[in-house]
Amino acid sequence: MTYYFYLFEVHSIQSYILSSGKLKDMVGASELLESLLQKPLDHALSVLDYKEGLKSDGDYDFSRRGSSAFSLLFTDKEKAIALRDLWGLIIAGIAPGLSFGQSISDGAESPNAAYKQAAATLRTLRLYRTPELPVAGPLVRRSPRTGKPSVSLDKKQDSPEWIDLATQKKRQFSSAPELEDKFDPDKQSGCRFPSNTDTEFPVDTTRYVGILHADGNALGNITSQLADELSNKTAADFTETFKTFSEKINLATTEAAQLALAPIIHKTKENTDLEKPFLPFRPLVLGGDDLTAIIGGEFAFDFTRDFLEFFEQKTKEHLAELQEYDAIPEQLTACAGLAFIKINQPFRMGYRLAESLTLEAKQQSKALVEGSQQLTPSSMVFHRVSTSMIEDYSVALPRELTAWDGDDAYQLTLGAYGVGGHATQLPALDDLLAMKQLFRDETMSRGPMRHFTTLLHESIPEARKSYARWQENMQKLYVADDPESPLASYNELTDRLLGSKLHECLPFVESSTGQYRSFLGDMSTWMAVEGENND
Incomplete structure (x- = not known):
């Protein structure tokens, strides 16, 4: 028998969600994507009169459905092509401007071979941008928010606004509950998620929000290895195993997010008398091993840490029944990037920074286990935008977080902080919290x-003197060998965060690449986004 895999995936999800910069439009885009693979896809299959279950003479089997992607196995290529053509038209009508890729394998004697054919084609399609037709002429009125051709005047806003077709469709979904229900099923908390940064999103006096992007580690490799391991299985076993694995990851991610949100819900209700208070939290993406959200600055660190820890716990719990497969690890880990911006700054640029921070976390974590069978440790990298808006951490690091003394570079960050049970080789986020x-x-x-931290950017020699004076004053206040003194706690935490190769007279450690690194800038960032008096 010849098998054909039809794969579909949405490209540049966050770019689509954040394109207008208005929170209400982001909410609508998120909800649109969340509902896209539900009723619309069921309707497409129903119109073509397709039946699920190849084992029972049906037309297809799902091996994945969710997280803005699906995979279908067919034995009739013409049926796969008919669905692909219809689905492309449906997407254009429901979500204009959405970039996506579709591929159908040429045909193979095993589901594994068919899957790999389609997956290889789909990877190449990620390099291409979906054209938007027809092309608008120079006399067409443009939407001021997106720059795209406008189609209507939205009079429901505080002031009438010309909007493009994609924004119009997003706003139709801005009250849909699907994504919100993942975090707060059936609105059990009694709280609401904000849709307006001006009137609904509660922020403290610092006005900082954290844009979080978290992504699981090595899921692509696991999927590829699992496909190889299932190469000799029947079509039903192949699709069912993949479908179960996908559902388990989705469930683990959702439960981890719910558990991480619970303290925010509790504190929000504790601090207000309102019947339905707004949460300082707005989810944008939750599916597969991905999470994107906007979080009030004072809660962002705790939420991120809790999510990464619960993600490890929940994947271990839900993958337990799939341990018969060598490709599936005991649990998964994840890395996260947390970009802090003022609530009135562009979310799209903040997300790009968060994405680059996630990449930095992944690179540092992977380097620790390269060439071994160990799990990539969970970690996070964060940065606070305090000057000009920078979208790339590789630009921000030398420009804002590095001081120079001749040829010696002093970075005021340790980069990735470890979270969870596999991060013993990284500085621990909990130690930074204690500091x-x-x-x-x-x-x-x-x-x-x-003052010493400020001097680091101006003059390293003067900073050395300032730090020495601070230590002398602290030693006058506390007995050097008193293990209960704040100075002893500081020295212990410094040793735990920095480890070996300490600088002779500054709280820095020499990295493998030759720069000196410290926790000082990271601690200052944490204190700044939470506010000086936040405990």
């Missing part, structure tokens, strides 16, 4: 330490 809490105590002389 931040330690410096909340006025006995730690925050003023001189803040």
Whole structure:
């Protein structure tokens, strides 16, 4: 028998969601994508009169459905082509401007070979941009928000606004509940998710929000290896195993997000008398091993840490029944990037920074286990935009976080911080949290330490003197060998964060690439986004 795989995936999901820069439009785009593979896809299959279940003489089997992608196995290529053509038209009508890819394998004697054919084609399609037709002429009125041809005047806003077709469709979904229900099923919390940054999103006096992007590690490799392991299985076993694996990952990610959100819900209800308060949290993407959200600055670190830890726990729990397959690890890990911006700054640029931070976290984590069978440790990298808006961490690092003393570079960040049970080789986020809490105590002389951190950018020699004076003053206040003193706690945490190869007179460690690195900028960022008086 000849098998044909039909694969579909949405490209550049976050770019589509963030294209207008208005939170209400982002919400609508998120909800549109969340519902896209539900009723619309069922309707397409129904119109073609296709029946599921190859084993029972049906037309197709799902091996994946969710996270803006699906995979279908056919034994009749013409039926796959008919669905592909119809589905492309449906997408154009429901989600104009959405970039996506579709591929159908040439045909193979095994599901595994057919899957690999279609997957290879789909990977090449990611390099191409979906054309938007017809091309608008120079006399067409443009949407001020997106620059695309406008199709209507939206009078439902505070002030009438010309909008393009994609924005019009997104706003039709802005009240849909699918994505919100993943985080708060049936609105059990009694809270609401904000859709307006001006009137609904609660922020503290710092006005910082964290844009979080989290992504699982090595899922692509696991999928490829699983396909090879199933190469000799029947078509039904192949699709069912893949479908189960996909559903387990989706469930684990959703449950991890719910558990991480619970403390935010609790604190929000605790601090207000409102019957249905707005949460300082807006989900944008939740599917597969991906999560994107906007979080109030004071909650962003805790949510990110909790999500990464719960993701490890929940994947271990849900993958337990699939351990008969060598390709499937005991659990999965994830990395995250957290970009802090003011709530009135462009979310799209903030997301691009978050995405580059996630990439940095992945690179640092993968380097620790390269060539071994160990799991990539969960980690996170964060950055606060304090000057001009920079979308790429590789640009921000030398420009904003690096001081120079001749040819010696001093980076005020340790980069990736480890979270979870596999991150013992990375500086621990919990240790940075303990250091931040330690410096909340006025006995730690925050003023001189803040002055020292500022001096690092101006003059390393002067910074050395400032740090030496701070240490002398602290030693006068506390007995050197008192293990309970704040100074002893500081020295212990410094050793745990920096490890070996310490600088002789500054709280920096020499990295493998020759630069000196420190936690000082990271601690300052954490304190700044939470506010000076936040405990």
